[in-house]
Amino acid sequence: MVSIFIIIGAYRYYAGLAERFGKTKWHFGLLAIGIYLGFQILFLFCYAIYEGLTNPGSLNDNNYSGFTLVNLISWLFAIGVVYAFHTYLEKKFTKEMIRKPSLEIEEIGNKE
Numbered sequence: 001m002v003s004i005f006i007i008i009g010a011y012r013y014y015a016g017l018a019e020r021f022g023k024t025k026w027h028f029g030l031l032a033i034g035i036y037l038g039f040q041i042l043f044l045f046c047y048a049i050y051e052g053l054t055n056p057g058s059l060n061d062n063n064y065s066g067f068t069l070v071n072l073i074s075w076l077f078a079i080g081v082v083y084a085f086h087t088y089l090e091k092k093f094t095k096e097m098i099r100k101p102s103l104e105i106e107e108i109g110n111k112e
Contacts, residue, residue, distance in 0.1 A: 002067075002075060003040070010036050010082045017086060021093040028089075032082060039081045043074045 014032035015025040047070055051058055 002071075003036075006075060006079060007033055007036055010079075013082070013086060014089075017090060017093070021097065023093075032086075035085055036078050036082050039078045040074055043077060044070070047074075 010032035011029040014028040017023075018025045018028040
């Protein structure tokens, strides 16, 4: 349930970024969902491998569908990854906006 709220928030967060820079909103919303779910799967898969190597009997007893410390940590890390990639895209789009020649063309003829 918590993951659904995080996915909705990530979708809206990336859609807002796309809207600010004139990009297609749903493309970036799906990118956010993919980043979040991909990191969750990767993190929990790595944790399962770690658990399997250190304590093979514990894999039969664990249930990762509720509120566990592992899920809480994976949610926090996934939110951090979504935020970090958002920041990266924001900087990239800002640099693209600065480099566009249309901005320089509009400034021609303006008195300083």
